[in-house]
Amino acid sequence: MMLLVRRVEERLSSLFSDGEVPGFIHLSIGQEAVAAGVGSALEQKDTVASTHRGHGHALAKGIELDSFFMEIMGRDTGMCRGRGGSMHVADMSVGMLGANGIVGAGIPLAVGSALAHQTRGNGAVAVAFFGDGALAEGVLHESFNLAALWKLPVLFVCENNGWSEFSPTSRQFVANVRDLAGAFGIESEQVDGNDGEAVALAAAAHVEAARAGGPRVLECITRRVRGHYEGDPQKYRDDGDADPQSDPLARSIARLRAAKVSDTDIQSIETDLMSEIDAALSAARAAPPADFRAARADVYSPGSAA
Amino acid sequence: MMLLVRRVEERLSSLFSDGEVPGFIHLSIGQEAVAAGVGSALEQKDTVASTHRGHGHALAKGIELDSFFMEIMGRDTGMCRGRGGSMHVADMSVGMLGANGIVGAGIPLAVGSALAHQTRGNGAVAVAFFGDGALAEGVLHESFNLAALWKLPVLFVCENNGWSEFSPTSRQFVANVRDLAGAFGIESEQVDGNDGEAVALAAAAHVEAARAGGPRVLECITRRVRGHYEGDPQKYRDDGDADPQSDPLARSIARLRAAKVSDTDIQSIETDLMSEIDAALSAARAAPPADFRAARADVYSPGSAA
Amino acid sequence: MTEMRFGKALGQALEDAMAADDSVMVFGEDVAAAGGPFGVTRGLLEKFGPVRVRDTPISEATLVSAAVGAAMSGLRPVVEIMFMDFITLGMDGLVNQAAKARFMFGAQSSVPMVLRTPHGGGLSAGPQHSQCLEAWFAHVPGLKVVCPATAADAYGLLRAAINDPDPVIFVENKSIYARKEQVPDVLEIVPIGQARTAREGRDATIVAYGAMVQTSLEAANTLSEDGIETEVIDLRSIQPWDEKAVLDSLSRTHRLVIVHEAVEAFGVGAEIAARMADIGFDELDAPIVRVGAPFMPVPFAKPMEDRYRPDSNRIVDAVRRVLA
Amino acid sequence: MTEMRFGKALGQALEDAMAADDSVMVFGEDVAAAGGPFGVTRGLLEKFGPVRVRDTPISEATLVSAAVGAAMSGLRPVVEIMFMDFITLGMDGLVNQAAKARFMFGAQSSVPMVLRTPHGGGLSAGPQHSQCLEAWFAHVPGLKVVCPATAADAYGLLRAAINDPDPVIFVENKSIYARKEQVPDVLEIVPIGQARTAREGRDATIVAYGAMVQTSLEAANTLSEDGIETEVIDLRSIQPWDEKAVLDSLSRTHRLVIVHEAVEAFGVGAEIAARMADIGFDELDAPIVRVGAPFMPVPFAKPMEDRYRPDSNRIVDAVRRVLA
């Protein structure tokens, strides 16, 4: 999964430079372990509300690669029919309630989704992904309170990459996540968000606890390797190059090697992936452009007044 | 001051029953020690942003009694010229930035006021009063963070009377104020909000600390003796009658007695007060009704376009 | 026919909708144990229990967005915002999430939620508890906006709103909650988007919604004493609004007055007037006149508030103006 | 004359206002160290220091309300909301506090704050980063709303907004930040509330604001090739708007087209049309036609977005319609 996210985003990065992807794109390169680890702990019926940096969350929740590329490239056959693009990738059929252009907005959406799960008694869990920048939004506080008060099955995942756009977290937010969650009586854990295995283990435990009733918080410390958006010159940044040792993908490959997975096997996974991506990209390039008239017709449900 | 607030509100209560006061009024009977205690710690240049239950805060900040009654009775000579009423009593000349009909709204207003004080370097402090119900609003979180991040001279005063309208706090909010403030590194204290002296002492200390730089939180545990609004039948409530021992006014009078203030002296304070109130009320009754045309003309500043 | 209060009709609609569909739930501040600030939700907690009828903390932003998330995950939430003025705190969930989800996700799903909220003055509740802000929502593609004028419509439109697959802002004029009316013994669902002719007339058309329909009818009665017969169209639904019904009436009367309690400038009436000044231009024999609140916040003192809110005299004057 | 970018003119206005008045301060997300998401505030931190130019956390509700509180306590804050779409989070501070404070407190004080925010599409930024929501604020008594079309006005109106004693929503079309224009060597303050005749013409009047003024001028040029001379009124200020200027022009041309990038329905154009269908009715020789965005969220894919935003062809067609 991590490898998939990484290679997909690398491809997006070059597509963006080549002008094949319009708008803003926010890559999660370096942060893949969070999406992959949390995703591994979820069932199909579980739901995810994500952020502007949501490609990994979406892929890890099981969205389909072809329509993902088509969406980001603005095609009619994209998962959102070219109306949302990178910041709005979503697939309700797998419980991916959408990337979101509004910082923090996914948090109360996940709370509402958890409310539905609880009310319907379907045993599902909702996950809210959000960045460290979103910690400053008031909905976090309101959502912590409501989730704790109603013992909702929701996991709050803070993906702390140390930056909100061009500002370091330290100039944005003074509380720490653990104390904040603790004030609401919510159990939380901080993990190395660049360690896929650690994230997966912690996520599994907290997801099951949330499923049994009551919110949990998981903070994943990670690193935004690229700029805030593609094309960001990052003049503001001098926190050094990424430590290759801390790269989640490299670590996970090292782990595979240590577990005696052969280089050829790893290579073949990679080759398969690349051809999957190539195929998705070709399909996307060949796909018809987004359809304005269909879009105009989809503002309201068919048959409903309007 | 406590006595003043009590007697004024008792008078308002009977005026309301008699139909002389329109709209909603929210009395702070039983909570006077908070307003009086905090007010005693403030200077004229300090500013206060208040709540829907703001009569006490306003009086304690030094607003003038005549125009207070006139306002609540909707007269042209009211401090707000009859446009705001009970929920909007304000007097900028004494730094009373207004009661507020929006729960929680005073919190970020006070933060902004503190920002002005800091930027202008005038050594003033801003105070935000808010109820326990407002704890659930997201602006509290945002304001705690911003105030702590910028070390703003602001005192957050939570007036915890155990109720938000018709719901007990326990069904509204799960965190406690101290842990929440603590998560942001803000020092806080909980005091018996029915003990005027305790409030005054604590407020004085925290106001001075805030003046020196950085927010403080003061939680005052108190009791809403009356209904949420005048006319509230309070069917939802069975938390017993007010313990006369805990009445802030009775306690403060007992203290005066213990300090050997004679009954005659106390009686004469009371008599003076009552005649002040009577005078204010007569003036209000005699005052001209609010002026619609003047109101229409005051939407924008004179001379400014519109 | 039976007698029923406007507010009771709303409560009945909630009760019937909850009985008919398990996925309907109700939440908001003091709606459960206390039965709502205006008593609309009284009895629901007892009938449907604390899972489906919930009191909430004072967290409007999260309440609205939680309704959106719940609606995306299989429920039909009905969330109450205690006064429309407080909707300022829940705009993101409505505008950036609920309104756009269906469109922005390629019609994968809809957001079947209802947000109930009271607007309007008459209670001396002052500038922050009396506003009519429905025009904002009518400007947002993806939202529907409804505002009933009668108890029967309060019932019928609320049932329709709850059944509707898309997000509906359901606006209730708080000054008429306690009003008693005759309603049919069996209350029917009223489709969203269809206006109602509240009174027929040949001389001029008044378009109104909510509490102003009654005020317009009073004005029509006054005018009738002078032989002027005004048609009164109750819009019922503001987004979508029944353009055809208004145009048809205008084509008969050739004169148009639009009435609402909201501030006139940039209000709902502006769109109706603008539309008729375009597609209905050839039918117009006189200026289009609007009657709404003046451009100022709602004042507190009773005499000021009375003067602020449109009354039947102002409507009568407006009709006389278009007939002059 | 010198050449200046639209965005630079805004930055210059901020700089000059801060130099002229100590009480002016600037804050918002990434406005200080990074110089703003569109570079408008670049250099201010270096010139005026971190007390008066501040980066903030992502807390829009509190930023807006803090600006109100600061304005009540002696500052003239200029707060930036990074995209107008995010103003959904700061509505309470604007609508219930800033707009009403002067009125509601009996004119004891004003709230001299400015909220700068970019609106509009053209960047494929999708449904949550492209909206034009100015109509909401024009409907709120107590707020002023301004939207410049040229670099000179960007400067002049922003200076006026900062000097203004009342709260001003200052809307900047993000698609023209980088546009270069000729501006006078000495930039002047431009009073709020006065429209500008961007082009004279006798055959029809186009009223527009913001980026659509330029698009309207292009349409006017096209029409001119066919001998049709359109007058283009640049509104500049939306609340208050220059009713007299529009009525005067209409009285000469007798035909009116209104253009904005915002959704047509319930948009700013509705009020202008409604007003002219009332006070300007006798001057009208043709239907009033509006050109705005269709009733749908702003779509992401470039060809869809291009079709979504009003262009000069649609304006040309609208003018031809009113001349038909």
Ligand SMILES: Cc1ncc(C[n+]2csc(CCOP(=O)(O)OP(=O)(O)O)c2C)c(N)n1
């Ligand atoms: C409500 C809102 N405010 C501001 C923005 C602009 N913005 C987009 S991403 C971002 C920084 C978010 O930081 P963080 O939450 O840490 O996520 P990261 O980008 O680091 O993944 C900001 C300010 C926005 N999209 N929404």
Ligand SMILES: Cc1ncc(C[n+]2csc(CCOP(=O)(O)OP(=O)(O)O)c2C)c(N)n1
């Ligand atoms: C934003 C907002 N939501 C809801 C209300 C309605 N309301 C008025 S007072 C109140 C309860 C407030 O409780 P608390 O803050 O504890 O203050 P108290 O009344 O106890 O003094 C509520 C819900 C409001 N005025 N504003």
Ligand SMILES: [Mg+2]
């Ligand atoms: Mg971050």
Ligand SMILES: [Mg+2]
């Ligand atoms: Mg309370």
